[in-house]
Amino acid sequence: MEKRSYGVLLIGCGHIGESHIEEIYYREGIRIAGVVDFHAETARLFARKYGAERWGTDYRPFLEGDAVDIVIIATYADSHLPILKDCLAAGKHVLCEKPMTAGREEDAAEFYRLAGNAKTRVLIAHVLRHNATYQRVREMIRAGAVGELRLMRMVQNHHVMNPGRYGRLMADCPPFVDCGVHYIDVARWFSGREIVSVGGFGSRTGSLAPEGGYDHGILTMRLDNGASVLYEAGWSETIAAENRKEFIGDRGRIRLTLACDRHADREEGDLIEYYDAVNREYRTINSPSVYKNMWGQLQCLIGMIEGKTEGSPTLEDAYRAFRIALLGWRACREGRELPVPEKFV
Ligand SMILES: NC(=O)c1ccc[n+]([C@@H]2O[C@H](COP(=O)([O-])OP(=O)(O)OC[C@H]3O[C@@H](n4cnc5c(N)ncnc54)[C@H](O)[C@@H]3O)[C@@H](O)[C@H]2O)c1
Incomplete structure (x- = not known):
C-alpha cells in the first residue's frame, strides 16, 4: 500500500x-x-x-x-x-x-x-511532552528515584534582546501564563497528581508588558498530596536569564540542566543530576538533546489522525493547564491563593 x-x-x-x-x-x-x-x-x-x-x-x-x-x-x-x-x-x-x-x-x-x-x-x-530528557526525568520520578515528590522548583527567566516579539506576546498574557502552561502541565505529568490551589505574585520589572500588566511572576501551587510547586517566569530587558528545574523528594532529588546552559561538555547533551539521599550517591546522566522535538510532536498528531495514538497532552490536560495558568494570573491580580476546581467544564 x-x-x-x-x-x-x-x-x-x-x-x-x-x-x-x-x-x-x-x-x-x-x-x-x-x-x-x-x-x-x-x-x-x-x-x-x-x-x-x-x-x-x-x-x-x-x-x-x-x-x-x-x-x-x-x-x-x-x-x-x-x-x-x-x-x-x-x-x-x-x-x-x-x-x-x-x-x-x-x-x-x-x-x-x-x-x-x-x-x-x-x-x-506542549513540546516538552515530546522531549526525551523530560520523558526520562518523568520515568525516574515515577519509578521512585526521589521517593515521594515534595517540591518542584521551575524557573525560566529571559533577558529580552528583541523587545518587539516579547512585547507582542505579553499583549496576550504574561510569561507565567504563556510559558507557564508548559510547566503546570509538567507538574501534573511528572507527579501524576492534581493541582488543588494556586497563588502568585506578579511584577512589572521592565517596560514591555502592557501598562498595569506583568512581565514577571511567581506561581505557587499545591498538589493533592501536599507537595509544593514553584514556577517563576519573567521576560524583560532588566531581568537576568535563568533556567532552573529541580524535582525534590524525601529520598533524593533530580536537577535538570539543558545542554545550552551547561558550562562544560554541552556537546554531551542535557544533564540530569541525580542525588540518591539514602545511599548518599550522585549520578550524572547525559541525555541526547533535542529541545524542541517538533517532528516527534507532529508524528503524535499523525498517530492521532491514523487512530494509533492519543494526544500528548490530551486536550483535557492542555485545557486544564491553561485554566490553572489563568487562575494563577487572577491570583496575582487579587493577591490571594485560589482553589483549583476539580473540573473546569
Ligand atoms: N512551544 C514553545 O516552546 C513556544 C515558544 C515560543 C512561542 N510559542 C508560541 O507560539 C506562538 C507564536 O509565538 P512566536 O514567538 O513564534 O511569535 P513571533 O512574533 O516570532 O511570530 C509570530 C508570527 O505570526 C505572524 N502572524 C500572526 N498572526 C497571523 C495571522 N493571523 N496570519 C498570518 N500570520 C500571522 C506574525 O506576522 C509573526 O511573523 C505564541 O502562541 C507563543 O506562545 C511557543
Whole structure:
C-alpha cells in the first residue's frame, strides 16, 4: 500500500513557526503545502527556504480544496481560536501552539469544546511532552528515584534582546501564563497528581508588558498530596536569564540542566543530576538533546489522525493547564491563593 503523504500548512512564520518547519519540511510523508504570514516577504522567504508549494498573507484560501491536511497554527494566542474555527470548518487537522487562546476564560472554553467535538484531530503543542530528557526525568520520578515528590522548583527567566516579539506576546498574557502552561502541565505529568490551589505574585520589572500588566511572576501551587510547586517566569530587558528545574523528594532529588546552559561538555547533551539521599550517591546522566522535538510532536498528531495514538497532552490536560495558568494570573491580580476546581467544564 502506498504510504500516505500529509500536506502541511504553516500559519505564522515567526520564531516558533520556524522551529516547526525546519524539523519537518524534509521528512518522508510530509509536503509543505503552504506557508502564510502577515509579512509577505517573510512568507516568501520561508517558501523558498523550505520548499513550500505556495505562500501567502491570508490563510483562508489555503483551506479550500484537498492540498492541506494539517494546519500548524504558530500565530499569537489571540488569533488561535478564530483560525481553529476556520480550520475545523474546512475539515483540517490542527497542531496549535500553546497557549490555547489569549486571556479570556470563555475563549478557552470554546476552543476546548470545538476541538473536542471536531471530526478532525487537534493537538496543542506542549513540546516538552515530546522531549526525551523530560520523558526520562518523568520515568525516574515515577519509578521512585526521589521517593515521594515534595517540591518542584521551575524557573525560566529571559533577558529580552528583541523587545518587539516579547512585547507582542505579553499583549496576550504574561510569561507565567504563556510559558507557564508548559510547566503546570509538567507538574501534573511528572507527579501524576492534581493541582488543588494556586497563588502568585506578579511584577512589572521592565517596560514591555502592557501598562498595569506583568512581565514577571511567581506561581505557587499545591498538589493533592501536599507537595509544593514553584514556577517563576519573567521576560524583560532588566531581568537576568535563568533556567532552573529541580524535582525534590524525601529520598533524593533530580536537577535538570539543558545542554545550552551547561558550562562544560554541552556537546554531551542535557544533564540530569541525580542525588540518591539514602545511599548518599550522585549520578550524572547525559541525555541526547533535542529541545524542541517538533517532528516527534507532529508524528503524535499523525498517530492521532491514523487512530494509533492519543494526544500528548490530551486536550483535557492542555485545557486544564491553561485554566490553572489563568487562575494563577487572577491570583496575582487579587493577591490571594485560589482553589483549583476539580473540573473546569
Ligand atoms: N512551544 C514553545 O516552546 C513556544 C515558544 C515560543 C512561542 N510559542 C508560541 O507560539 C506562538 C507564536 O509565538 P512566536 O514567538 O513564534 O511569535 P513571533 O512574533 O516570532 O511570530 C509570530 C508570527 O505570526 C505572524 N502572524 C500572526 N498572526 C497571523 C495571522 N493571523 N496570519 C498570518 N500570520 C500571522 C506574525 O506576522 C509573526 O511573523 C505564541 O502562541 C507563543 O506562545 C511557543
